Amino acid sequence: AQTVTQSQPEMSVQEAETVTLSCTYDTSESDYYLFWYKQPPSRQMILVIRQEAYKQQNATENRFSVNFQKAAKSFSLKISDSQLGDAAMYFCAYRSPGGGSEKLVFGKGMKLTVNP
Amino acid sequence: AAGVIQSPRHLIKEKRETATLKCYPIPRHDTVYWYQQGPGQDPQFLISFYEKMQSDKGSIPDRFSAQQFSDYHSELNMSSLELGDSALYFCASSPGTSNWDEQFFGPGTRLTVL
Numbered sequence: 001a002q003t004v005t006q007s008q009p010e011m012s013v014q015e016a017e018t019v020t021l022s023c024t025y026d027t028s029e030s031d032y033y034l035f036w037y038k039q040p041p042s043r044q045m046i047l048v049i050r051q052e053a054y055k056q057q058n059a060t061e062n063r064f065s066v067n068f069q070k071a072a073k074s075f076s077l078k079i080s081d082s083q084l085g086d087a088a089m090y091f092c093a094y095r096s097p098g099g100g101s102e103k104l105v106f107g108k109g110m111k112l113t114v115n116p
Numbered sequence: 117a118a119g120v121i122q123s124p125r126h127l128i129k130e131k132r133e134t135a136t137l138k139c140y141p142i143p144r145h146d147t148v149y150w151y152q153q154g155p156g157q158d159p160q161f162l163i164s165f166y167e168k169m170q171s172d173k174g175s176i177p178d179r180f181s182a183q184q185f186s187d188y189h190s191e192l193n194m195s196s197l198e199l200g201d202s203a204l205y206f207c208a209s210s211p212g213t214s215n216w217d218e219q220f221f222g223p224g225t226r227l228t229v230l
Contacts, residue, residue, distance in 0.1 A: 043226075102210075
């Protein structure tokens, strides 16, 4: 079974600075999908960014980018120019390819605090 | 744009009672997932449906059952409720057309069991 590990339960960053959230995973599959979800105090789950394992190019979405290291099974999220609205729980998630097993497997999450 | 609708948003039940949670996926989404998120926990997969058939099953207690109806909405039925069932229950939907499909989450139903 696939597992996702987020070893840092909490982090803080100053507004406008850059922060990196770490995530590692374990799988025997060669193709899969990785995601970062944000959960603000409203508890809504919001997709931040996603990465396909067979794509070597790291995904980027505006201020959010990932460092995907397939051999190391590492998938970190970098938030640039941090904003107060970035404060939330961040969950790293793994998803197998199709065939009826497309469930998301989440890490334990990391609470990000943004200081003004 | 239309989003996933869950009802009710909040539900309070007594132990041993029954609860029914409803999920209305985004139009033209034929895949529905249910997740349970306990206090301070990560979401845990419960069950999923594709084209009205169960497609995968996770750590769902035998006291729980679910189904997807002809209009693609889904219901999660929970019986003999226990204190430990208190959690946020998410429904997510996806188009089911490719592996790359994003799962769109609803706002969740917060269940409190007293």
